[in-house]
Amino acid sequence: MRQAIIHAPGDVRVEERDRPTVLKPTDAILRVSAACVCGSDLWPWRGIEPVGDAHAMGHEYAGIVEEVGSEVTTIRPGQFVVGSFFASDNTCEICRAGYQSRCVHAELVGGAQGEYLRVPLADGTLVATPTLPDDDLIPSLLTASDVLGTGWFGAVAAEAGPGRTVAVVGDGAVGLLAVLAAKQLGAERIIAMSRHATRQELALEFGATDIVTTRGDAGVAEIKDLTGGLGAHSVIEAVGTQESMMQAIRATRPGGHVGYVGVAHGVELPGMELFFSVVHLHGGPAPVRRFLPDLIDRILRREINPGKVFDLTLSLDEAAEGYRAMDERRAIKTLLKP
Amino acid sequence: MRQAIIHAPGDVRVEERDRPTVLKPTDAILRVSAACVCGSDLWPWRGIEPVGDAHAMGHEYAGIVEEVGSEVTTIRPGQFVVGSFFASDNTCEICRAGYQSRCVHAELVGGAQGEYLRVPLADGTLVATPTLPDDDLIPSLLTASDVLGTGWFGAVAAEAGPGRTVAVVGDGAVGLLAVLAAKQLGAERIIAMSRHATRQELALEFGATDIVTTRGDAGVAEIKDLTGGLGAHSVIEAVGTQESMMQAIRATRPGGHVGYVGVAHGVELPGMELFFSVVHLHGGPAPVRRFLPDLIDRILRREINPGKVFDLTLSLDEAAEGYRAMDERRAIKTLLKP
Secondary structure: OEEEEEEEOOEEEEEEOOOOOOOOOOOEEEEEEEEEOOHHHHHHHOOOOOOOOOEEOOOOEEEEEEEEOOOOOOOOOOOEEEEOOEEOOOOOHHHHOOOHHHOOOOEEOOOOOEOEEEEOOHHHHEEEOOOOOOHHHHHHHHHHOOHHHHHHHHHHHOOOOOOOEEEEEOOOHHHHHHHHHHHHOOOOEEEEEOOOHHHHHHHHHHOOOEEEOOOHHHHHHHHHHHOOOOOEEEEEEOOOOHHHHHHHHHOEEEEEEEEEOOOOOOOEEEHHHHHHHOOEEEEOOOOHHHHHHHHHHHHHOOOOOHHHHEEEEEEHHHHHHHHHHHHOOOOOEEEEEO | OEEEEEEEOOEEEEEEOOOOOOOOOOOEEEEEEEEEOOHHHHHHHOOOOOOOOOEEOOOOEEEEEEEEOOOOOOOOOOOEEEEOOEEOOOOOHHHHOOOHHHOOOOEEOOOOOEOEEEEOOHHHHEEEOOOOOOHHHHHHHHHOOOHHHHHHHHHHHOOOOOOOEEEEEOOOHHHHHHHHHHHHOOOOEEEEEOOOHHHHHHHHHHOOOEEEOOOHHHHHHHHHHHOOOOOEEEEEEOOOOHHHHHHHHHOEEEEEEEEEOOOOOOOEEEHHHHHHHOOEEEEOOOOHHHHHHHHHHHHHOOOOOHHHHEEEEEEHHHHHHHHHHHHOOOOOEEEEEO
16 A cells, blocks of 8 residues: 655655554554644654654544454444544543543554554544545544644633633644634634734634734734733643743733643743743643544534645645645645545 | 841841831731741742842731721721732732732732731732631631642642542642642542651641652652552642652643642743643642632631641741741741731
8 A cells, every 4th residue: 555654854755565454453444535744744854853763654534444353342344434643442531531642541543644544442542423424524524633633622721712812822724723613612702823814814714803913022912912911811822832832821811721732842831930920731632532523523514614724635645745835834734635 | 116037048137127107098007916937938048039138028917907098998997807928909800810919910918027017909908807816716817818828729720629639749838738728629539748747647637648758750659559550630739849840740640730839949841741741730829819718717617727837836036946947847837926
């Protein structure tokens, strides 16, 4: 089968590999309907995270179940399924509390940018649609696997909701879908921070009420101006740099909530400043599985259209161009068709 | 009047000073019934925080109202009152959300280790008892001013409550009163981390169910052993060092809550570790005013006896010995009688 392999920064090739097989009785094998390139895939592409040995890329997926292991009881071949980038048993105490990305048996799912994919802990990880979905819904269903689930978690962690002013730091696909999530969760006012016209447009379409084009201290000052000098109730951080984290913390009012979902690269939070900020801080790798049934429902009912973040669709063979386009910010997010 | 003045690290003297007067129409002047030495007073005493110019010490107080400014409407001379170390208007949006320590008009109250004290924003800051309290309740009422209110906030921030296992890092007066708070809030299991026999005893009396004597990585491992390998649901940090903060974060299960109330000196939180911990982090200078009416009620009803943290009572003139005894951990907390 064909699969995207990273060899070095900037060097992703689609190569022939063996089809994955059931390794454990709790595994499922999927025929991937659609995969995509994640903002976090750009870290090794850019050489910010070490690449190490050449390896298969991709952790966002939706597809048809091809085969299941002998202990899989609820997932059946032929079903259309969406799963999270962290496999989880969905039965342990941590999963039951809604933190499936830290399941006691959590395992990263890897190699989704390929024709077939092995998903561990299939019963706990995958959520099947009631029937095969219409083709035009597949991009949106794919977003539920990570980028929508992550934006949604950011909004939930930031306690976006009725009566609250929400600011979103980061206009990548996660940030844009955090805007969508805040809107769905009933936020009164949603401030998107973006300097890019096409991203601003999508933010407004997803429910943003205000656009702030400045960043850093100037961005914080503008958020304060928009909130009577107090700061936002809820700020979603969807970048993962020192600047974006501090911008998020400083744009939040005392007692407000920061939901951070950007993987924090090289970030050090100054304890004294954090202490006197009196904000709530919550985030991390999103427990996407917690939200999947609800998100799939909203998509199947056509209440939300998160698939709009895909402004570039390529065949799997063109994966490298998909990375390049996102790296150069020519594309918000690339969908890959195996 | 007599007042404790710090001149340099280790040099606190009780000297004659002018009685404070009403400076603003919203001020009240109190005759201090009891004051005390705070763990945070030890930072300049130890030279960890710069002393700067010689200045009056103390920010915990309970006393009788002597005089009020022309705009004070609810507080009257003759009342017994308790207030927070941060004066607050208690009417702004931040106060109404329960974050009075970050009131838009917040002002530190200073110089409580003296015979008289000026309290700004008297109507917002002070809570009066219905009648003059019995003398034996004064130490407990004094604790509500900071150390109890701070421990209580730590427990609330850590979401201590029914069904939850709570661990407390720090066996100073704040940590011990966080144990008491967790018990009152209905926590199922309360693990106090302490290596000192007298503090362990008080922790057990306040409601601790387990004592852990190790700290750092060993302490974290012991908390995990006691919680099925998962970590505590709620961890209260009541020290304020790098080690204690990391101990608190690492002892918390994914999705759990860290309430931190130790003033974070020289603390830097590693972003990547915090991200993957998936804990909730909340803390800062306690909005004591939020809790004062409830805490005063519990004390007047004799449901709680937080005054037990005072194991040394001295006259104001002996303030320096009160600092020394706490610094050398001979005393948990020193009450000073003006």
